[in-house]
Amino acid sequence: MEGGYAAFCLTLRHHRCYTPAFVAEKYCSDSDGAGEEGRPLSWAPSAHAVAGEHGMILDLHIHTSWNSADSNLSPIDLIREAKRLGLDGVVVTEHDRGWDRFRARELAAEHDFLFLRGMEVSTDLGHILVCGLEEYVSGIQRAEKLRQVVDEVGGIMIAAHPFRRAFTPDFRNGKEPTPLTLAEAARRPIFALLDGVEVCNGGSIDRENKFAMQVCDYLGLTPTGGSDAHSELGIGCYATQFDDPIRTEADVIAALKQQRCRAVVLQRTETGCYYEPSTQAAKFQHIEGWRS
Numbered sequence: 001m002e003g004g005y006a007a008f009c010l011t012l013r014h015h016r017c018y019t020p021a022f023v024a025e026k027y028c029s030d031s032d033g034a035g036e037e038g039r040p041l042s043w044a045p046s047a048h049a050v051a052g053e054h055g056m057i058l059d060l061h062i063h064t065s066w067n068s069a070d071s072n073l074s075p076i077d078l079i080r081e082a083k084r085l086g087l088d089g090v091v092v093t094e095h096d097r098g099w100d101r102f103r104a105r106e107l108a109a110e111h112d113f114l115f116l117r118g119m120e121v122s123t124d125l126g127h128i129l130v131c132g133l134e135e136y137v138s139g140i141q142r143a144e145k146l147r148q149v150v151d152e153v154g155g156i157m158i159a160a161h162p163f164r165r166a167f168t169p170d171f172r173n174g175k176e177p178t179p180l181t182l183a184e185a186a187r188r189p190i191f192a193l194l195d196g197v198e199v200c201n202g203g204s205i206d207r208e209n210k211f212a213m214q215v216c217d218y219l220g221l222t223p224t225g226g227s228d229a230h231s232e233l234g235i236g237c238y239a240t241q242f243d244d245p246i247r248t249e250a251d252v253i254a255a256l257k258q259q260r261c262r263a264v265v266l267q268r269t270e271t272g273c274y275y276e277p278s279t280q281a282a283k284f285q286h287i288e289g290w291r292s
Contacts, residue, residue: 055242056088057264057275058114058252059235061129061160061198061226067094071230078235079111085236085266085273089114091131091252093226096122098135116249120160121146125190127160129198129226131252147193156256157194158224161201162215163208182289185211186218196222196256200238200263200278203228210287213263213278222256225263225278237266239275 063071064078075092082090092099092115099117108115118131125143132155140146150157163185166178179185191197197216200209200223216223225238243260246252255261264275265283278284 055244055261056246057086057239057241058089058091058116058246059087059227059229059239060091060118060158060224060252061093061120061201061228062090062235063094063120063228063230064092067092067097067099068230070095073229073231073235075107075115076111077232078229079107079113079115081232081235083111083113087236087239089116089246091116091118091226091249093118093120093129095120096136098133101134114246116246116252118249123190125188125193126162128190128194129158129160129224131156131158131249131256143190143193154253156196156253158196158198158222158256159190159194159212160198160226161204161208161212161228162188162190162197163211164201164204165208166211167207182214182218186215191215191219191221194221196224198226198263199223200225200265201228202226202234202237206283207287209278210284210289213284214289222259222261223263223278224256224261225265238278239264239266241275241277 059082062073062078064073064075065071066075078090078092092104096119098119101117104115104117107113116131118129119133119136121128121130121136121140123141123143123146128143128146130146130150132153133150134153137149140149147157179188197212197219199213199216201212204212213223224240226240227234227237229235229237240261241264242255244251244255246255263278265278265281267274267276267281
């Protein structure tokens with residue numbers, strides 16, 4: 001490429017790209033197992049390095065086969081695919097189970113990749129993503145108890161896919177009636193306990209995500225994005241972009257509490273892919289939201 005890698009990065013900054021995945025595809029090829037300049041296929045510059053002031057991009061909702069029975073995604077495959085896409089890191093959120101901190105650190109060090117720990121807790125008010133909790137605590141299946149425990153450790157709580165199946169029949173169990181207005185949706189008890197809302201979830205349909213965006217904005221909570229991937233398929237389809245460097249779970253918690261982040265959507269083109277804020281994504285623009 002004329003001008004080399006440095007010039008290409010400057011071009012990306014000029015066009016306000018949000019992820020290095022486009023760079024990874026340009027600089028990695030299938031020949032000889034390496035890209036230009038001898039870089040391995042798994043190599044990709046960090047989003048923070050390429051996007052500059054636009055910060056780092058992490059998938060905040062993902063499950064692995066090591067600790068989630070419904071996942072067939074190994075941590076090794078997760079890291080490999082996340083690197084290929086150009087993600088800066090992931091927060092692994094197993095169902096009702098935490099990761100051993102030393103095991104997570106070993107993986108991060110071995111693969112030179114940000115591998116942080118969270119948890120998806122099943123509660124009486126819905127699924128809640130938690131960061132800062134080391135292990136499952138008895139009683140946190142009740143959302144109010146979970147809030148108490150999370151406050152004691154200085155963590156955060158994010159509603160996971162809050163409107164999944166809200167607009168489709170669910171005969172397996174008695175679900176809440178579909179809200180008719182934005183104000184009615186915002187009065188659901190779960191929202192009074194949260195720090196943020198997962199407004200983009202890879203397992204939810206666009207309409208469900210759009211309505212989650214509306215409620216999050218209405219309540220002034222922090223918006224996040226995550227793939228909710230249980231296999232390699234879909235990793236990074238939605239993610240969260242941070243304004244500041246992220247190195248630890250404490251950094252994630254601080255950024256979410258300060259609302260220095262936003263949900264982003266992976267967009268693919270003929271020549272590569274990039275992330276854009278969910279508020280700008282065309283896929284959500286044509287969906288009619290709730291009336292006030």
